[in-house]
Amino acid sequence: MTIMAAKLTDAHLDAEAIQIELLRNASIARRLSICCSLTQAAIHQSRRALASANPELGRPELDLLFVRLQYGTELADGVQRHLEARGR
Numbered sequence: 001m002t003i004m005a006a007k008l009t010d011a012h013l014d015a016e017a018i019q020i021e022l023l024r025n026a027s028i029a030r031r032l033s034i035c036c037s038l039t040q041a042a043i044h045q046s047r048r049a050l051a052s053a054n055p056e057l058g059r060p061e062l063d064l065l066f067v068r069l070q071y072g073t074e075l076a077d078g079v080q081r082h083l084e085a086r087g088r
Helices: 013-024 029-055 059-071 075-085
Strands: none
Touching: 013 075, 059 075
16 A cells, blocks of 8 residues: 655655755754744734735724634634723
């Protein structure tokens, strides 16, 4: 039986193999740095997409929409109540 691994990227197979080897050989600190960078980029792109799709919303409303979509209504409602209690 042959088990085939899923292709992770659209990179050429040789390039993908090199990328995987570089990640395997990277220190924990480097891997964490890459993870944080990719997470930050994904959050930034998500926020840009929300702002583009909802031009009528201001920054506070977009922030709450982001929380609602990523973490759920219950947490977003709690954040909103907290902000309102602080006068924001």
